[in-house]
Amino acid sequence: MTFRAVAPDVLVRTSRRDVTTSVLAVGPRRATGRRPALLVDPAWDDDELEGMADELVARQVRVAAGLSTHAHHDHLLWHPRFGAVPRWASSRATEVVRSHRDVLDAVVRSEGRQEAVLELFAAVAALADDRVPDPDGELPRSELVVHDAHAPGHVALWLPDARVLVAGDMLSDVEPPLPADEISGDTDLVGYREGLERLAPYVARADVVVPGHGTPTRHAGTRLDADRRYVDALLAGRDPDDPRDAAR
Incomplete structure (x- = not known):
């Protein structure tokens, strides 16, 4: 596996586990020769x-900041070789981390992690607004779209220059909408539907959408419509009859 470009300066790497994606948004090359990301x-x-981390070195990329789209353990991981840089999540997601830290820690420790990875797990700070802080002006332009679908304080990342929407755990070809938060167990179908509508204007402008699990797509509208139908069926008390259910 390796990072693959889905748009200029936007790279995606896919894990062997649950088709989980990691995204690298790369800024312009600096005088040092290493590109911030x-x-x-x-x-x-x-x-x-x-x-x-090995690939970042080979590509001459330096991680300048990290972003967790939401407070589920597979989106809160870090490695010491990525650097001691600011790591961000929405204010509500950081509240979830604080209030459910024991649950999150138990899950990640059950995976037999290296101690260095465990020490850096979930070390996220709260975002103050809808931008990733970039005091040195070295990261790609971005906008954060915050909603409560899938998890409280879920964030999508809009990269307007590349026209890429990093959707977090939504708009997937392998994972259906999951309105029940895995940490709290709360189900909010209406909130999930509202989250889809928050994403809709960005989907309309996107050339590529990258889901947190699954395959990046240039047919974002099709993914959005599929998720709308799924949630609308649940709201109406019907079986969504979606092929993604059979694949899980």
């Missing part, structure tokens, strides 16, 4: 994180 949701196993 925002690393989103690096996953999953320790050897994959190590391989990711």
Whole structure:
């Protein structure tokens, strides 16, 4: 596995586990020769994180910041070789981390992680607004889309220059909409539907959508419509009859 370009300066690497994607949004080359980047949701196993770090060195990329799209354990991982850089999540997602830290820690420890990875797990700070802080002006332009579908304080990342929407755990070809939060167990179908509509204007502008699990697509509208139909069926008390259910 390796990072593959889905658009100029936007690279995606796919884990062996649950088709989980990690996204690298790369900024312009600096005088040092190394290009700064925002690393989103690096996953999953320790050897994959190590391989990711090796590839960053080979590509002459320096991680300048990290972003977790939401507070599920597979989106809160980090490796020491990525660097001691700011790591961000929405304010509500960081609240979930604080209030459910024991549950999250138990899950990640059950996977037999290296101690260095465990020490950096879920070390995210709260975002103050809809931008990833970039005091040195070295990261690609971006906008954050915050909603409560799939998980409280879920974030999607819009990269307007590349016209890429990093959707987190939504708009997937392998994973159906999951309205029940795996941490709290709360189900909010209406909130999930509202989250889809928050994403809709960005989907309309996107050339590529990258889901947190699954395959990046240039047919984002088709993914959005499939998720709308799925949630609408649940709201109406019907079986969604979606092929993604059979694949899980």
